[in-house]
Amino acid sequence: MADISLNTPSSGRRARELGRAVDKACWIVLLSVIVVVIVGLVRRAHFEHSYAVAVIIALLGAFILVVGLAQQAIAARDLDTWRMMAEWQLRAAHDRTGHNPIAQANSADEDQARYYALLSDMLIEDMMVIHEDEVPHGN
Amino acid sequence: METRLHYQLGETWPRFTCHWIASCFGHFFRVLLPIAISFPSNARPEAFPRWWSVLIFAACTSVLSAVINANLPVTARELVKSMAFGFALSTTATIILPGWTG
Numbered sequence: 001m002a003d004i005s006l007n008t009p010s011s012g013r014r015a016r017e018l019g020r021a022v023d024k025a026c027w028i029v030l031l032s033v034i035v036v037v038i039v040g041l042v043r044r045a046h047f048e049h050s051y052a053v054a055v056i057i058a059l060l061g062a063f064i065l066v067v068g069l070a071q072q073a074i075a076a077r078d079l080d081t082w083r084m085m086a087e088w089q090l091r092a093a094h095d096r097t098g099h100n101p102i103a104q105a106n107s108a109d110e111d112q113a114r115y116y117a118l119l120s121d122m123l124i125e126d127m128m129v130i131h132e133d134e135v136p137h138g139n
Numbered sequence: 140m141e142t143r144l145h146y147q148l149g150e151t152w153p154r155f156t157c158h159w160i161a162s163c164f165g166h167f168f169r170v171l172l173p174i175a176i177s178f179p180s181n182a183r184p185e186a187f188p189r190w191w192s193v194l195i196f197a198a199c200t201s202v203l204s205a206v207i208n209a210n211l212p213v214t215a216r217e218l219v220k221s222m223a224f225g226f227a228l229s230t231t232a233t234i235i236l237p238g239w240t241g
Contacts, residue, residue: 026215030161033168033222040171044187054190058167061160065218068157072213 034062079124086123090116150209157213158221159198159205165225166197169233200228 038058045051148154170193204224211217 023215026219029219030215033164036175037164037167037171040175043174051190061163065157065160068153068213
């Protein structure tokens with residue numbers, strides 16, 4: 001069987017904090033590189049005026065990157081919402097049958113936790129497919 | 140297997156484009172870093188490539204990194220990897236082609 005842990009969110013508060021810190025550091029590196037490139041092009045444009053075109057292209061590229069990042073962030077937030085809904089449905093279903101395997105999985109059984117992570121991902125996929133089917137396409 | 144495993148991201152054109160742009164930034168970063176850090180001395184007016192030659196070369200070499208990274212999500216972490224790839228390709232080009240300044 002494939003390694004499910006590839007897609008499961010890292011567990012533990014310390015790991016999550018580290019992940020967020022690395023994300024922020026990457027943001028800083030990304031912005032630094034973009035700023036260095038644009039500053040270099042602007043400085044070069046003082047000597048060779050045609051570099052002004054390169055400055056405009058670089059600004060355009062940076063804008064496209066920012067738009068792409070924003071769209072990805074929105075998609076990630078939407079996926080989180082789907083996951084919450086799937087987990088809520090699982091919890092409600094198991095509450096009806098009188099036991100709560102998610103709570104057990106959190107405490108003890110790692111395999112069971114993975115199983116429910118996989119199950120909730122599958123549910124999210126199903127729900128998203130149904131959602132896409134319901135939304136009428138314009139073209 | 141009929142369907143892709145749920146944890147695999149597919150290659151899409153927006154991802155390809157974003158990683159391609161990031162890789163081009165990495166390439167330009169290698170070229171422009173000497174100018175950016177030499178402030179306030181001059182920006183070497185003579186021995187410097189034309190911007191369009193740098194751009195065309197960066198665009199061509201970045202296709203490789205964009206093809207490889209096209210299945211990564213567009214997040215700051217993954218874009219930094221694409222930038223590093225562009226930087227590495229640019230450095231490789233200068234090692235292989237000593238006369239090439241772009």
